[in-house]
Amino acid sequence: xxxxxxxxxxxxxxxxxxxxxxxxxxxxxxxxxxxxxxxxxxxxxxxxxxxxxxxxxxxxxxxxxxxxxxxxxxxxxxxxxxxxxxxxxxxxxxxxxxxxxxxxxxxxxxxxxxxxxxxxxxxxxxxxxxxxxxxxxxxxxxxxxxxxxxxxxxxxxxxxxxxxxxxxxxxxxxxxxxxxxxxxxxxxxxxxxxxxxxxxxxxxxxxxxxxxxxxxxxxxxxxxxxxxxxxxxxxxxxxxxxxxxxxxxxxxxxxxxxxxxxxxxxxxxxxxxxxxxxxxxxxxxxxxxxxxxxxxxxxxxxxxxxxxxxxxxxxxxxxxxxxxxxxxxxxxxxxxxxxxxxxxxxxxxxxxxxxxxxxxxxxxxxxxxxxxxxxxxxxxxxxxxxxxxxxxxxxxxxxxxxxxxxxxxxxxxxxxxxxxxxxxxxxxxxxxxxxxxxxxxxxxxxxxxxxxxxxxxxxxxxxxxxxxxxxxxxxxxxxxxxxxxxxxxxxxxxxxxxxxxxxxxxxxxx
Numbered sequence: 001x002x003x004x005x006x007x008x009x010x011x012x013x014x015x016x017x018x019x020x021x022x023x024x025x026x027x028x029x030x031x032x033x034x035x036x037x038x039x040x041x042x043x044x045x046x047x048x049x050x051x052x053x054x055x056x057x058x059x060x061x062x063x064x065x066x067x068x069x070x071x072x073x074x075x076x077x078x079x080x081x082x083x084x085x086x087x088x089x090x091x092x093x094x095x096x097x098x099x100x101x102x103x104x105x106x107x108x109x110x111x112x113x114x115x116x117x118x119x120x121x122x123x124x125x126x127x128x129x130x131x132x133x134x135x136x137x138x139x140x141x142x143x144x145x146x147x148x149x150x151x152x153x154x155x156x157x158x159x160x161x162x163x164x165x166x167x168x169x170x171x172x173x174x175x176x177x178x179x180x181x182x183x184x185x186x187x188x189x190x191x192x193x194x195x196x197x198x199x200x201x202x203x204x205x206x207x208x209x210x211x212x213x214x215x216x217x218x219x220x221x222x223x224x225x226x227x228x229x230x231x232x233x234x235x236x237x238x239x240x241x242x243x244x245x246x247x248x249x250x251x252x253x254x255x256x257x258x259x260x261x262x263x264x265x266x267x268x269x270x271x272x273x274x275x276x277x278x279x280x281x282x283x284x285x286x287x288x289x290x291x292x293x294x295x296x297x298x299x300x301x302x303x304x305x306x307x308x309x310x311x312x313x314x315x316x317x318x319x320x321x322x323x324x325x326x327x328x329x330x331x332x333x334x335x336x337x338x339x340x341x342x343x344x345x346x347x348x349x350x351x352x353x354x355x356x357x358x359x360x361x362x363x364x365x366x367x368x369x370x371x372x373x374x375x376x377x378x379x380x381x382x383x384x385x386x387x388x389x390x391x392x393x394x395x396x397x398x399x400x401x402x403x404x405x406x407x408x409x410x411x412x413x414x415x416x417x418x419x420x421x422x423x424x425x426x427x428x429x430x431x432x433x434x435x436x437x438x439x440x441x442x443x444x445x446x447x448x449x450x451x452x453x454x455x456x457x458x459x460x461x462x463x464x465x466x467x468x469x470x471x472x473x474x475x476x477x478x479x480x481x482x483x484x485x486x487x488x489x490x491x492x493x494x495x496x497x498x499x500x501x502x503x504x505x506x507x508x509x510x
Contacts, residue, residue, distance in 0.1 A: 043066050055080075069090050069093055086109070092114070123151075132160040146172050158183065159182050166191065176206065177209060181216075187251055202233075204234075221233070246267065252274050254282060279303070326349040337366070346375055347374075362390050377407075378404055414438075425450070440469045440470070442470065449480070454485075478498050479495045
């Protein structure tokens, strides 16, 4: 059979005369470099007895493009496309790879946003000269796009998602030992619509297996009908040695989940520029989710922004960094962290307007050590949140609260320690205003707390235990209340036994 060596441009030009709407521009080139390296000769598989014959011809000529015209091209034996041999699929053409067969593509791929691969066989694109793959190459999943997304992830390290909605009714598993990027068209454009009671994207590392890095960018995750029963992303190792499991999530949004993101036994995870609304918990952290960074994240109308729980509190869980984030209209705690060492909540964000019901805290730290809360606005709605504490520190030590505006809470800051350790918390350079009962309450065993250089702006008449700074009788001791200013002409301070209270001034104007 005579082979076709017509020039690439000439062939596409002729083909376009017989296929409506087909132009070079309508076929997106996934790798811009591919065709600078390969020959411009085209080898139409219909001109050869087998696909392998076309590959052999192109390879013998020093390279070229294997063309698959519209139709099904069944592959029943292993095929390898060398690096200098590209493949091109006309709209409606696809490879059907039989079970037990492996197709390896090391050259470039030219195709539209339509199915080009099918079948139960194996496809390897690890060495392909392409920039990214598309789930559409494995078919339009209709009611469930998860199988196509799974095959795309299995085949290549960069998967691009278009400006469409992808329905996910079964879990997509992130493979192990990969450096994977899932790139959307922006969280207002690319949507993962995840069914109730499942996990959308799931990674679970097996013992003895190498680390995995996953980057997710520009995708909106939403639970179908926002029923708050599903998890958007779960990312977990299996013991505390697995800090080389890294997750990076940029410019994504989450709506209506039970847990938008679930982390355990992982490290160096970043969430930057993400938005979340109407979730039960946005970020749920379990034991040894360590060195987790939140930067410029906005959270609206969730029950909890960050819930981190390691009740063992044995130093295994380390490092939560929350910078320039906001949480508004939160139903319970905005931030609740138990058992972490190294917690830093800083920057120009804030937690404000709790919104519903009482008995909660804006920020709750329990069994934590080495922490800082800096430059935050910690506010509440004193009408709807009738028993809300701005910052509650329980059985934690070695920390600082500084540069914050703590306003309109029931209690501004509450500190409870234990009978063994000194609390060693410095409360400095903060503004307190409009807190109903106390600006600062020393609960049981609040010891070695320094309250210095703060401004107390309330003029509320204080009675009974409603002092600006008040200590319960349960072991609070060795505290220093010094160099603070009070707006009121009279101020009330009870600091515990063996405490220093002096050099404070009052009747200070705003």
